Amino acid sequence: MSTVVDDHNHEAHHDHKPSGITRWLFTTNHKDIGSMYLWFSLIMFFVGGAMAMVIRAELFQPGLQLVEPQFFNQMTTVHGLVMIFGAVMPAFTGLANWMVPMMIGAPDMALPRMNNWSFWILPFAFVILLSSLFMEGGGPDFGWTFYAPLSTTYSNDSTALFVFAVHIMGISSIMGAINVIVTIFNMRAPGMTYMKMPLFVWTWLITAFLLIAVMPVLAGAVTMVLTDKYFGTSFFNAAGGGDPVMFQHIFWFFGHPEVYIMILPSFGIISAIIPTFSRKKLFGYSSMVYATASIAILSFLVWAHHMFTTGMPVFAELFFMYCTMLIAVPTGVKVFNWVATMWRGAISFEVPMLFALAFVILFTIGGFSGVMLAMTPVDFQYHDTYFVVAHFHYVLVTGAIFSVMAASYYWLPKWTGHMYDTTLARLHFWCSLISVNVLFFPMHFAGLAGMPRRIPDYAVQFADINQITSIGGFAFGLSQLIFLWLVIKCARGGEKAAAKPWDGAEGLEWTVPSPAPYHTFETPPKVE
């Protein structure tokens, strides 16, 4: 046991917590809340994954076999919403809850009661959203981007439930973000200056500011959809003087920073893992911080690259094209720094490192297809095809999700106190790595050949490619059951983990025992 905790044995009575469900309902402990976020995210990952399986099963053959087109549309819509707002974002918030206080030497989050709230409203949001699927007329079917007039004139009454669910998700994210910012501003241990903070903390700080800036805009957009649909306003209705294209501007003003919200924390995770298993300090720490900040700032200037085909003036298209391509520069800095960190390092290939390496390579592939999409003239060909689907699944699945997997394998021993079954973990990695590429790589070709996204049926020439994609999809889905089994097994027992199970690891979280005691750093540690 580390000295920090020993000094505070007289406070051990704090460790006893209400048992049963009340412990989880009323907890204000950042570790409990972090665990709940992570479990919630895992459940949502499987819920959204089940929907993806329905989509891939329907697309296994051309023609309509299993589901009605309208239900297919509900599946694509709710799959997107569940994965973004239910799986990726809560996973990052969960990681922030667990790790940020431990990384900066704080005893807890700054606003523990709000922390409890921000988690506990989330399940309600998703119960509302998912229950709308069982309504008469079905759930939301206008795509997760809910473009007007699909979501206003042509939507059914589950739209109201969709709107309220998104409101609640937004409030939850905003509260989480406020908590992270206040914690990082006010709770750092003495000596933990900003430029000494681990990159995961830095990237989350910047992410939190992005959340605070854009989640309210999303709330505004859904509110406008609601009033257009039910209260006769004409924000997006041309007949009443509104403009449906304006919806896209407002939505993507939120939407583009949102995609960085889903990737910046990943950068922090990878920047923690690669130095550990390369046994070197992170190359270019400060350039990483500045690169993250530049990506965040640029994210506000590129939204219209989602809308090149709406008939913008050439000048605007060029502006957004160049700004978008500019983002490749700070992102390139990051990839360069990760590679430079590994350069001449004593690299070992533990499971977190495997996922981190897969992240660097596959996320970069997603980045390259992003640069292709950024080019206005070619975007007219790629727009709304499977090429786009391939692109954002490379950055979100092999990017964001792989980084969450990497983080889980990196910190699971700290969370549970047990070493997980590494054979199982390796099996999970290789199954995921192969199947995810079988799943998403052929989508590039389907898209380039002209297959549109969000359709339940397709021309027969796409049959082979879709069959391969679907097989990859089923394999990837099944592979994740290995992960579920592994996490449950690890939580229930296993080989005792040392306080610092990775010899190259650095950071305050490794100075406390594994599993991390219920209360850590009640006396702030000294940071050199």
Next chain:
Amino acid sequence: MSDKRANNSKIVKRLLLTVAGMFAFGFALVPLYNVFCEVTGFNGRTNNEPAAVSQHEVDKSRTVRVQFITRTAQGIPWKFEPEIKEVRVHPGEVRVVNFLAANPTPDDMVAQAIPSIAPAEASLYLNKVECFCFNQQPLAAGNDAKMPMQFYIDPDIPAHITTFTLSYTLYDMTANATPEALALLESTE
């Protein structure tokens, strides 16, 4: 500790203010977008106000092709067509084009035409002196009407714009008719 608490609530207050501000900004984007579109011609909207009669000299050295497209939105089964599909005009020259509308339904209806121009840049140089799109257009059951649109093109129109298309979409506004439109409808009966 109490210092820190006070400091916490100060930051929280500021962040909440930012959240409120950004929520308001989301709505502020609506008027901002409209102003932006008006100034830059972005998105091909035309003025909804009558322009002054042309004081410009007619530029006989060039002609611009203006094409007309019409369509009706969902729920309004009117016939709606331009009298002529395309005109060639000199910049500065005032022209009138008539649009024909017919209401074949057994109900009195009120419609509103919404204009859009492609390429959007041209919308800055199209001046409408008079247009049926400025007001709602009532049409009694079975009636038809000739609706005029008088316009001229600003001679400052850039040389690269040789053709542009003006499209009108007709929307059913019977449920949201203005008093003027309703009065007109009654007077025709």
